[in-house]
Amino acid sequence: MAWKTQAIVLRVRNLGEADRIVTLYTEQLGKLNAVARGARRIRNRLLSPTQLFTHGRYMIFPGKGLHNLSQAEIINSGQGLRDDLEKMAYASYVTELLDALTAEEDPTTRIFPLLAGTLSLGNAGRFPLAVRAYEIRLMSELGYQPELYNCLNCREKLMNDLYFTQEGGVVCAQCNSHYRDTVKLTNGTWELMKRLLEWDLSRITVLHPSDADLKELRGLMRNYIDFRLEYPLKSLGFLEMLQNIPPLEVKND
Secondary structure (H helix, E strand, O other): OEEEEEEEEEEEEEOOOOOOEEEEEOOOOEEEEEOOOOOOOOOOOOOOHHHOOOEEEEEOOOOOEEEEEEEEEEEEEHHHHHOOHHHHHHHHHHHHHHHHHHOOEEEEEHHHHHHHHHHHHHHHHHHHHHHHHHHHHHHHHOOOOEEEOOOOOOOOEEOOEEEOOOOOOEHHHHHHHOOOOEEEOOOHHHHHHHHHOOOHHHHHOOOOOOHHHHHHHHHHHHHHOOOOOOOHHHHHHHHHHHHHOOOOOOOOO
16 A cells, blocks of 8 residues: 655665665655655656655655655755755755654654745745754754753743753753753843744744844754764755855955
């Protein structure tokens, strides 16, 4: 019996002379690896639907080890993400992070719309904020939601003079000494984290945080996620390299 499901392409690898192994994150089944026969041939019907970041409807026949991708219909090609270098770098990080943190055929129902929504916001030019929302929500869905409301140690309600630890979230000043490598957390970034976690993803477009808050949050989430990753992400290194390239100076003649 075939599986029919929406999915987004996370990763693509070549197999033999003309085939592809496609890693999909599906709406109902979680992450799957499937062989797309002949998908690298120019006129093959599976060529376009097996491109990175494509959102489509797929028919997959279950197999032992690798499954078989039989049919596909494109919902969103992801072309805009592949054609822009910065968007491609962000999208690659989003998909590689999900691939690294999830096991095959272990579905979590709210991850698929989170992935689709993040890529959609990113394609519309909101990746710097959307990725931060994606990180904190993904960690929450996987059982690693950082504590943002009560001190991780004493459980008192958090107010101010806060610190963030990669071990589990926010601690108060009195408990800071109980944890290693804590980082001072500003109130602006703390409030931003709560909104990104609580609000519907479509609502975050009304937020316009300062560059300083986004930079602080990027560093906090980098440490928080690295604490749980088994290996460094190649896409993250590329994204950070792009972000560190200074803008070109425009000289007026």
